[in-house]
Amino acid sequence: MKIFIDTASIGQIMKINELGILDGVTTNPTLLAKEAKSGKTFEEIIGEICDVVDGDVSVEAVSTDATDIIMEARELSKISENVVIKVAMGKEGLKAVSKLSTEGIKTNMTLIFSSNQGILAAKAGATYVSPFIGRLDDIGHRGMDIVEDMVDIFDINNFESEIIVASVRHPLHVIEAARIGADVITIPFDVLEKMIEHPLTDKGIETFLNDWNKVKK
Numbered sequence: 168m169k170i171f172i173d174t175a176s177i178g179q180i181m182k183i184n185e186l187g188i189l190d191g192v193t194t195n196p197t198l199l200a201k202e203a204k205s206g207k208t209f210e211e212i213i214g215e216i217c218d219v220v221d222g223d224v225s226v227e228a229v230s231t232d233a234t235d236i237i238m239e240a241r242e243l244s245k246i247s248e249n250v251v252i253k254v255a256m257g258k259e260g261l262k263a264v265s266k267l268s269t270e271g272i273k274t275n276m277t278l279i280f281s282s283n284q285g286i287l288a289a290k291a292g293a294t295y296v297s298p299f300i301g302r303l304d305d306i307g308h309r310g311m312d313i314v315e316d317m318v319d320i321f322d323i324n325n326f327e328s329e330i331i332v333a334s335v336r337h338p339l340h341v342i343e344a345a346r347i348g349a350d351v352i353t354i355p356f357d358v359l360e361k362m363i364e365h366p367l368t369d370k371g372i373e374t375f376l377n378d379w380n381k382v383k384k
Contacts, residue, residue: 168345171222171331171353175202177215179356184219186363191222193275193297193333193353195253196229210246217247225275225295227253233262244272251294253277256284261291268292275331282316289326295351301334310334311343318348338362 169190172183175198183189194216202212217224224247228239236259240252251273254260264274268291275295276288280303288296298317300310317330329350335341338361344352354362 168349169222169351170359171225171351172359173198173333173335173353173355175199175212175216176356177202177212177219180216180219183356183359189220189222190351191224191353192216192220193225193253193331195227213243213246213250217249220249222249223251223273223295224249225251225253225277227255227277228263231255231259233259233266236260236263237266240267240272240274241270251275253297254293256280256288261287264288264291264293268294277333280313282313282320285313285317285330286320286326289321289324289328293328295331296328297331297333297353299334300332300340301336303334304336311340311347314344314349315347 170188171191171193172180172189173193174180175194180192199209199212203209213226226243228236230236230239236254243252244250252267253275254264255278256276260276264276267274273294275297276293277297279285279288279296279298285296285298298313300314303310314332321330332344332349332352335352335354335358338358341352341354341362
């Protein structure tokens with residue numbers, strides 16, 4: 168399972184990338200807007216991310232009409248060959264993804280909340296399909312159920328689209344995604360840090376260091 172980080176912060180991306188575990192990045196307009204306060208343009212931020220990460224970087228198209236999405240995607244894809252265009256699920260989104268796939272432009276169909284939507288996204292030729300499991304959990308549904316269904320469906324039907332588990336809330340989501348067999352999971356910075364840490368690890372290091380200092384004395 169590939170690990171993407173869900174952020175537009177170049178600082179956070181660099182910190183995780185240094186660990187040697189990062190396969191890509193997902194961004195959205197909200198995350199990019201936070202970073203734009205630094206005075207950098209949208210294109211500059213995306214360009215910096217693509218320079219740091221040796222992997223796919225999802226950038227969201229904000230247009231709602233298929234023709235406009237396609238035009239926006241063509242421009243965004245010029246920033247770097249790493250750029251993947253995020254397109255919201257819907258009729259116009261499906262039209263756009265279908266056209267972009269024929270042009271060789273990578274896409275990530277986002278805001279997927281059902282297996283039916285996932286099937287349509289894959290049929291349209293999306294490079295990635297992103298079920299939002301945390302938001303489903305928030306309204307009382309078990310988000311991982313659709314991931315499990317989609318993994319089975321994609322395997323049975325030989326769909327080429329990769330499944331990105333998105334809207335991750337906590338480390339348990341990561342374990343569940345890996346156990347199910349998702350292709351990718353995109354994880355917020357704070358959740359990635361929680362995955363690294365464990366109180367018994369900290370206690371073990373402290374004990375080893377204390378014992379070593381006693382030996383040296």
